[in-house]
Amino acid sequence: MSASRLVIFYAMFAAISIAANIGLQKLxxxxxxxxxxxxxxxxxGTGGGLVxxxxxxxxxxxxxxxxxxxHGIQSFLLYTVxxxxxxxIFWGFEFGADAIYHSEPARFTGGVIGLVIGYVVKYRLDKKFVFA
Known part of the structure; x- marks a missing residue:
């Protein structure tokens, strides 16, 4: 897969996972x-988004x-670690926004920001340690 396609797909899947996470939180x-x-x-939300x-x-x-x-279970456990x-990172942004602004929209916004940063870091970790 080309680098540009990889970025597009990874971003799209991160967005799907973020939607699952925030949606499950709201539910x-x-x-x-x-x-x-x-x-x-x-x-x-974290558990659902993780899966x-x-x-x-x-x-x-x-x-x-x-x-x-x-091997599949081992991979999932390593992915979880x-x-x-x-x-x-995600929880720090989400709970930090909640502590500062005391509102659900701020908390969810903080969560989304934390998830985006976390997914950039997670890709590098997964590539090196989980799916190598």
Whole structure:
């Protein structure tokens, strides 16, 4: 895949994953509005976005084949570990915006900014360590 196509596809898949993440957060907030609803929604969104992005990256960006189920699970776990640092970036922006502005739109905007930065970092980590 050419570099320009790679950037376009990766950005498109990041956008799909971001939409899944923020959409699941909103759905979680609609479903549950009790104690710790915001942190719970962020965890739900993060998990959903992680699965969507893993599948898209595996199939389309890296065109990666697992040898067997065990190897697939190992790859997903490594992908998840690589995502911990980028999740810290994402959550830092999302919770930082919430702490500063105290509004859902600001929190979601911070989340999107954090996700974009995190995905740039994550591509490099995944290319070197997960799908090498």
């Amino acid at each position: 979680s907030l609609i479903t549950y509005s009790g104690a710790f609803s915001v942190p719970l929604s962020v965890v739900v 969507v992005k893993f599948l898209l990256d595996k199939l389309w960006i890296f065109r990666y084949q697992h040898r067997d189920l065990s 690589m995502g911990l640092a980028t999740t810290a």
